[in-house]
Amino acid sequence: GSLLQGLELQVGTISDFHVENKTSNEFFFKLDSFILPGLIYHCKSSGKVTCEIIKTIKAGSTDLTKIIMEQVFYHSKDGTRVPMYIVRHQDVPLDGTAPALLFGYGGFSINIMPTFSIENIFFVEHFRGIYASANIRGGGEYGEKWHTGGMLFSKQNRPDLYGAAIAQVGVMDMLRFQKFTIGYVWCPEFGCSDDKAYFENLLKYSPLHNIRVPANPSVQYPAVLATTADHDDRVVPSHTFKYMAQLQYTIGGSPKQTNPLLLRVETNAGHGAGTPTSKQIDEKTDIYSFMAQNLGLEFNGGKSRQLTKTHYSSNIASTKNIYSKAVGFMKSKNILTSYPETKQHMNP
Template sequence: MASRKYTYPACRRDEQVVETLFETPVADPYRHLEDPDAEETATFVAEQNKVTSAYLEQCAGRERLVEKMTAAYDYPKAGVPFRKGPAYYRHRNSGLQNQYVMYKADALDTPANDWSVFLDVNTLSDDGTAALRASAFSHDGSLFAYGISRGGSDWQTVAFKDAATGAELDDSLEWVKFSGYTFTHDNAGVFYSRYDAPASLTSAAVASSADNAAGTETDKLEFQKVYYHAMGTPQADDKLVYHDATVADQFYGVNLSDDGLTVILSISSGCDPVNKVYIAPLADVLAAPSAADIAWNKLVDNFEAGYDFVANDGPVFYFKTNLDAPRYRVVSLDTSVAIPEPATTPRDAFTELVPQSTTGDVLQFAMAVGADKLVVSWMRDVKEILEIFELASGTRIADVPLPGVGTVASVSGARQYETFTFKFVSFLYPGSSFEYSLSSGEARLIDSTEVPGFDLDAYTATQEFYYSKDGTRIPMFVIAPKDLVRDGSAPALLYGYGGFNISLTPYFSVFRLIFVSEFKGVLAIANIRGGGEYGEEWHKAGSLGNKRNCFDDFAAAATHLFDAGYTSAPRLAINGGSNGGLLVAACFNQFPHLFGAAVADVGVLDMLRFHKFSVGSAWCSDYGNAEATEREFRVLHAYSPLHNVRAPASGYVPALLLTTGDHDDRVVPLHSLKFIAQVQHTLGHLDAPLMIRVEVKAGHGAGKPTSKIIEEAADKYAFMALALDVEL
């Protein structure tokens, strides 16, 4: 065997760990790395980080990348302003603040310098790793609930503020995850969902979800519960509203009807866009001696379709649904009429208001605004448009003018206001916020984001289409310098996701533009199957037994870039995160000849055991479960990155970098740790660097501080530069 070019940390292989699934032996020699608290795991992580850091130091341009990224990111950023009660609020970042600051003003047109600080989470930690996650105002805007996560974990500790005075209230909620907050209209209390504290943390005497240890555990999340918290009382006295002790992996969401009189309970299982819908009078919910005594009116009691509550007029409720409409529609339901068989979808009870598009558009969201209007966002070939409808009749009234081709990043409005606000962004359009008047039908520009240091006119952003292996037409966005010569020599970065009904729409990122400018290269975003770009059929075409389509679509995207003269295999890097990390790792295994570098962020990489950890069981809706049926096992075993690492006959594999965080309690780090151990064991004798970067006090990505975002981006680009032979 040839001498190794890189020396990787030793990792114990336990060849005795073998399970038999459907008469097939499956080895798992690195299972010991599943224990995040083991000294052996900690040593492995520390040694891997040393190797990666030493390698990245070979990139002479890394520090310049950090300086360039820091300077480029140092511009004022702002979310869309929104109204709650008598005041307006807005999230802003002066440039390099680790977290956005929430500001407040009495009027929308208040000069920027005159808005007052309402909430600054930067004060909650020295390193910026305390982050604002879910939040909600009461109906009248007088109370504010906000969840704070620490170290990147999905766990939230919920605090409350008096919105008028800014005073912090004594109320506090622990062990909250994957929950919204819904106040009763009299501000007496709030509905929320939570879990029991994880057993591994309880046994370690971790008493709070704000503890630094929360988020490092791998315990399987089970049995979420809905509670009602009466303001001014301890959490221990909260009233249990709903809990199903027979189903472990359900999620719950609570809304109140527009009049505040009815509780709307949404029950989902997994990540598919399907749910049950139960309702009950608020007075009955609060008066019931126990959760078992609440008499729910089960409008829909099956998982055939999805229903998002939009609004109600008395007993008539409006929903966005994919029932018999894979690209979605809006329907109404008279809840005063009894539904005899809720376990069977009551199709005849629904009245269609906004039908499914006949031209292939996907209805993204519907929001009731003003007394009787509906603002609807459609996606047309991965580009968004806004329209106004009458709520009760579904009659289309008007288009909302947009600046160009891009994404409506946020919409904020309510039925008590005659205006709503929204933000528009695109690849070369940093963003503008608008206020739309329902009475005049005009959109007024509030402000636009300016990014110094970039001549955005020097780049082009185009949409192209290519064909996958089975002939399916796939869209892809390409961002490149206007003066690019298409001779196949330019470096390129191909990004993909392809899962969970999530669409990759145009958005602005200085980091992506830095790749284009500093690498003098091409950025491509492939809208492969599995996402939501063309509705539920597109999603299903890339999930479960069709998952192979995602990998073929991504490989075909690379081939299209070659054929179009943008780049060549040695100059192409691929990147994706979470489900996109699975995509990159699977393509690293299956199509090594197509890429020069592969960077897989926080990836799901052990497809036979993912459902055993944290919230992984929810992903069975997209992936399947290797222990459920032989067919599911065969499908998963065939592409699971961990179980398909083999040295190619050519002796070539692309450079590989995995990234993860020690507080990632969504896709736990064990996926990346086991995969890199297997890759280095099997392929470590080859010339390609095979590295992992494990960040401390970092999670799946949400809430990551600016300082860590910049450092991670610089490391990834330095790795790509070394792999693609680019001088920075």
């Protein structure tokens, strides 16, 4: 076929496409981006498609006209050009002085598109940070070749490059993920440890099996906050439980490890979908408090820094309690049978 007409739209993601039936000459869709909460379009097709905006979604009092979104490309270690979106306040320079929050997924041929998230804008606006979303290989942004370029034998890790890491509902045990709930359907993506070749490859980067005290005495693990939910039936919580138990035992007692290693368990919750707004707010508050404390961030230029510290201190206490309960749960289910007694190192 050939292109009949293009629509002049902002850079963003089209979703929620609705049409009454296949003979209708009108349709609706939503357009949003990292800096656009949403525009609802009403379009008519009678030879030529014409569209008008019928609703503009607002983001409260946030002045999004001062937030910049741009796409850049960087070179991976094999020379591949990888796209990345960067979102920042217009007054924040790209000179390496601003804190950066880097998001990556890279799996299952899932496209990570520019969509609006108030939590990312919160980071950009109140911490004067830079939000970066890298379209790393493993996703489907450039077709199946891009997907296969980040699966099976094509994965790398460099945790030492980060100041802090937020590991949300992660697959940490790459040797046994297929043993729980729907984990077996991930074998085409990761490979299965039942196969010798895949076993050896998975063992190289499995988070649980690659926890070691850094050989360089001047290097330590970044501050880690691992999150999970006690009713997650997609990525079962034992992944995060075992990872944090091993991390605490191997790294937590090291004198040079001053960065905190914390676990956050959401109760009566699953993998994320359908989580009540109140719990989402609680989780994001904990995450940003953790980031502020460990990266030395100032909320609103330092005007509310003490509030952040106070909240973080109370969060440490609750996290210790949650961690103790998690370890008890693991022992009761024999999840820790093959692991030594867990050491706790929770002080910030």
